[in-house]
Amino acid sequence: MTTADDSRILEFDVRTEEMLINMGPQHPSTHGVLRVVLRTDGEIVFRAEPQIGYLHRCAEKIGENLSPRQWVPYTDRLDYLAGMNMNLGWALAVEKLLGLEVSEKVGHIRVLVAELGRIASHLVAMGTYGLDLGSFTPFLYAFREREKILNLFEDVCGARLTYSYMLPGGVMADLPPGWLEKCEQFLTELEPVIADYHALLTSNQIFIKRTAAIGVLSAEDAIGYGCSGPVLRGSGVDFDLRRDGELYCTRMYQGYTYQVIVRKDGHYPKDHDYPPVPPEAVIGDCWHRFYVRMLEVVQSIDLVRQGIERYRQAPGDCGVPVKMTQRLPKGEIYLETEAPKGQMGFHLISDGSAIPWRVRIRSSSFCNLSIVPILCQNCLIADVPAVIGSLDVVLGEIDR
Amino acid sequence: MWQTIMTQHQDWFRRLTERFGRGITGSSLEAVDPWIELAPDVLVEVCRFLRDDAEMRFNVLNLVSGVDYLQIDPKKAAKTDWEPHIEVVYHLSSIKKRHSLTLKVVLPRWKDDQEGQLPEVPSVVAIWPTANWHEREVYDLMGIRFVGHPGLHRILLPEDWDGYPLRKDYEMPSEYHGIRA
Numbered sequence: 001m002t003t004a005d006d007s008r009i010l011e012f013d014v015r016t017e018e019m020l021i022n023m024g025p026q027h028p029s030t031h032g033v034l035r036v037v038l039r040t041d042g043e044i045v046f047r048a049e050p051q052i053g054y055l056h057r058c059a060e061k062i063g064e065n066l067s068p069r070q071w072v073p074y075t076d077r078l079d080y081l082a083g084m085n086m087n088l089g090w091a092l093a094v095e096k097l098l099g100l101e102v103s104e105k106v107g108h109i110r111v112l113v114a115e116l117g118r119i120a121s122h123l124v125a126m127g128t129y130g131l132d133l134g135s136f137t138p139f140l141y142a143f144r145e146r147e148k149i150l151n152l153f154e155d156v157c158g159a160r161l162t163y164s165y166m167l168p169g170g171v172m173a174d175l176p177p178g179w180l181e182k183c184e185q186f187l188t189e190l191e192p193v194i195a196d197y198h199a200l201l202t203s204n205q206i207f208i209k210r211t212a213a214i215g216v217l218s219a220e221d222a223i224g225y226g227c228s229g230p231v232l233r234g235s236g237v238d239f240d241l242r243r244d245g246e247l248y249c250t251r252m253y254q255g256y257t258y259q260v261i262v263r264k265d266g267h268y269p270k271d272h273d274y275p276p277v278p279p280e281a282v283i284g285d286c287w288h289r290f291y292v293r294m295l296e297v298v299q300s301i302d303l304v305r306q307g308i309e310r311y312r313q314a315p316g317d318c319g320v321p322v323k324m325t326q327r328l329p330k331g332e333i334y335l336e337t338e339a340p341k342g343q344m345g346f347h348l349i350s351d352g353s354a355i356p357w358r359v360r361i362r363s364s365s366f367c368n369l370s371i372v373p374i375l376c377q378n379c380l381i382a383d384v385p386a387v388i389g390s391l392d393v394v395l396g397e398i399d400r
Numbered sequence: 401m402w403q404t405i406m407t408q409h410q411d412w413f414r415r416l417t418e419r420f421g422r423g424i425t426g427s428s429l430e431a432v433d434p435w436i437e438l439a440p441d442v443l444v445e446v447c448r449f450l451r452d453d454a455e456m457r458f459n460v461l462n463l464v465s466g467v468d469y470l471q472i473d474p475k476k477a478a479k480t481d482w483e484p485h486i487e488v489v490y491h492l493s494s495i496k497k498r499h500s501l502t503l504k505v506v507l508p509r510w511k512d513d514q515e516g517q518l519p520e521v522p523s524v525v526a527i528w529p530t531a532n533w534h535e536r537e538v539y540d541l542m543g544i545r546f547v548g549h550p551g552l553h554r555i556l557l558p559e560d561w562d563g564y565p566l567r568k569d570y571e572m573p574s575e576y577h578g579i580r581a
Contacts, residue, residue: 053556060541096432226462226528333433343462358467360463362491366533400556
């Protein structure tokens with residue numbers, strides 16, 4: 001009897017072959033039209049290579065053919081889960097080029113609305129992350145609360161997803177009467193629910209097992225690969241453009257008290273209020289990225305509260321948005337702002353006419369996604385959605 | 401505040417010119433975002449110096465953009481004060497020191513002025529790994545070859561796409577594989 005005839009030996013002598021697996025672009029846990037090519041051996045991923053571009057809409061080329069005011073709706077469609085923050089980045093960039101300074105009141109409106117946008121974006125991140133890991137309930141909880149934010153935004157500007165509310169030079173309209181009370185009402189409803197989120201995910205044993213010590217990103221790699229936002233802070237780097245950015249980006253936050261959410265000396269700010277860090281979690285892993293987002297929701301609630309108080313006393317009007325025919329001074333500027341998903345930047349070049357010579361977008365998700373090959377090396381296939389979900393990418397912003 | 405920023409940039413510029421001499425070809429330190437212009441052959445050395453120098457520590461590459469300077473409107477072209485060229489712009493910043501700097505490299509629109517020959521600039525992937533995707537995107541949309549890049553493929557457009565859409569003289573194709581564009 002030869003060895004090949006012996007079925008017992010055959011079973012232990014199975015030849016393994018590398019296999020290419022296409023994950024996406026229609027896979028539900030890739031957050032849009034992202035395709036990841038996995039080179040696998042059994043359950044182990046050797047290499048994961050993201051393939052992007054399925055949602056490319058020539059936003060930069062369009063920007064060369066429209067005036068800044070006309071291009072505002074296109075910024076809504078970059079990170080479509082945080083349209084307000086995208087509007088804000090563009091508005092500030094154009095104001096920097098024009099040398100404009102908006103009134104204090106506009107600043108407070110912007111803080112209010114941008115922080116609400118951050119909460120909405122982080123809620124989606126949380127809910128879909130639960131979906132990625134096979135838990136449906138948090139998604140429903142997150143969208144219930146996000147719905148209320150969208151209602152608030154609808155009252156402000158009439159739109160629920162693509163707002164075009166913040167314009168270069170000001171905002172589209174002042175906050176409607178009674179809106180602040182509605183907003184306060186929402187915050188008091190949201191605050192107690194956060195404990196539910198933590199019970200559903202943060203301190204859930206299954207969730208911890210799926211995320212703790214998975215996809216560990218070192219601070220060095222995070223900086224080298226240009227990661228930003230919660231991905232960078234999840235790796236323990238103390239950097240937030242709302243505090244450390246240029247004057248154009250930090251001016252509206254002046255006078256607000258808040259702490260950058262980052263693990264410092266072994267603990268997070270407000271660590272005591274929320275579930276403790278599980279012993280399995282390693283700084284820079286999926287769990288920490290998730291946790292940073294959750295704490296940022298609490299921080300944003302606080303910022304919105306401060307914004308409401310300050311708005312009530314603020315002098316000034318809600319600004320005069322620049323006209324479509326406004327000539328831009330010759331020159332070029334680059335400005336980054338802290339969007340929910342990271343640092344969003346606009347590089348704007350003008351030759352002196354009303355239409356920019358060149359518009360270049362720096363997308364935070366684009367840089368955050370580029371570390372997937374590093375994080376998914378030698379991990380299990382089941383961990384790939386866990387890693388991608390923890391980066392919280394939006395393909396509208398990556399493909400532009 | 402403004403004064404100190406000005407002198408800071410002047411100081412960097414002085415140190416760079418002392419070290420790299422004629423490799424530093426120009427600057428605009430009074431601009432809103434001050435920039436320093438370099439020759440392509442010293443780019444990698446300058447970038448390494450900027451990253452490792454204890455005073456500057458530019459450990460983040462925020463963005464690489466390609467800008468095509470070509471006025472296609474003949475009326476306006478007569479009034480422009482520059483020759484057609486391409487610029488690659490690098491935006492650097494430092495997480496630790498919280499300052500930023502812009503570098504520029506000026507390239508011809510086509511290498512040796514032969515249409516279809518992509519202009520070349522050394523890749524900075526070895527210094528900032530994030531340059532990998534940014535350079536691929538600039539190659540994809542602007543048509544600049546980054547010499548030394550570990551895998552310079554198109555990133556947003558399909559591999560068989562023709563032309564470089566962000567060039568000013570790009571003409572939109574009428575169809576792609578039988579699909580009307």
